[in-house]
Amino acid sequence: MQPTVIAPSILSANFAKLGEEVDNVLKAGADWVHFDVMDNHYVPNLTIGPLVCEALRKHGVTAPIDVHLMVEPVDRIVPDFAKAGASMITFHPEASRHVHRTVQLIKSHGCQAGIVLNPATPVDVLDYVLGDIDMVLLMSVNPGFGGQAFIPSALDKLRRVRSMIDASGREVRLEIDGGVKAENIGEIAAAGADTFVAGSAIFNAPDYADVIARMKAAVDDARRR
Numbered sequence: 001m002q003p004t005v006i007a008p009s010i011l012s013a014n015f016a017k018l019g020e021e022v023d024n025v026l027k028a029g030a031d032w033v034h035f036d037v038m039d040n041h042y043v044p045n046l047t048i049g050p051l052v053c054e055a056l057r058k059h060g061v062t063a064p065i066d067v068h069l070m071v072e073p074v075d076r077i078v079p080d081f082a083k084a085g086a087s088m089i090t091f092h093p094e095a096s097r098h099v100h101r102t103v104q105l106i107k108s109h110g111c112q113a114g115i116v117l118n119p120a121t122p123v124d125v126l127d128y129v130l131g132d133i134d135m136v137l138l139m140s141v142n143p144g145f146g147g148q149a150f151i152p153s154a155l156d157k158l159r160r161v162r163s164m165i166d167a168s169g170r171e172v173r174l175e176i177d178g179g180v181k182a183e184n185i186g187e188i189a190a191a192g193a194d195t196f197v198a199g200s201a202i203f204n205a206p207d208y209a210d211v212i213a214r215m216k217a218a219v220d221d222a223r224r225r
């Protein structure tokens with residue numbers, strides 16, 4: 001399994017002072033920045049695009065930026081995000097007509113590529129693409145909003161995808177997104193996740209360093225068992 005990554009979702013940050021928020025969360029021990037892109041079409045919400053990603057890079061953010069595309073179509077926006085400084089780009093297979101082509105497109109622009117599965121999306125889509133991707137992102141809420149409750153069936157799905165990844169013999173990250181908190185992250189880690197997105201649990205906490213430290217300790221504890 002890969003080293004633990006905590007990726008705060010900036011969806012729950014204060015957008016009026018985004019640069020400062022990202023600096024603070026990285027200083028507090030976060031590993032990546034999770035960047036949720038919503039188009040009011042694939043999901044019923046509208047957020048941020050490549051300009052904001054580029055602005056964070058210009059502000060001096062050097063940490064990996066994990067771009068979660070909830071947009072349809074996907075391909076048109078991929079080059080713009082690569083140019084804006086995305087490190088990895090994940091997309092929902094329902095939003096791309098040619099999933100394998102989109103993976104190749106992302107990689108051809110120098111970014112790592114990942115597939116995102118919604119809570120009710122079967123894992124079969126991974127059968128013929130797991131050999132080409134760097135990350136699988138399992139949604140543990142329906143995409144579109146921060147602050148929703150973790151859907152428990154995601155735990156079984158994590159175990160299933162963890163076995164698929166282990167059987168592939170490749171180094172593929174297994175990321176979980178939605179309703180992750182210091183209180184449930186241990187159980188989520190035990191089910192096989194190595195990369196943890198958390199928005200409201202981090203940005204609504206009074207002390208970012210404290211909540212991130214508690215999350216990392218719970219993951220370490222689960223991994224030791």
Ligand SMILES: O=C(CO)[C@@H](O)[C@H](O)COP(=O)(O)O
Nearest residue numbers: 143144146147178179199200
């Ligand atoms: O992609 C999404 C929602 O669509 C997420 O990244 C959320 O922003 C996570 O927020 P919390 O559930 O952790 O508050």
Ligand SMILES: [Fe+2]
Nearest residue numbers: 009036068177
């Ligand atoms: Fe996300």
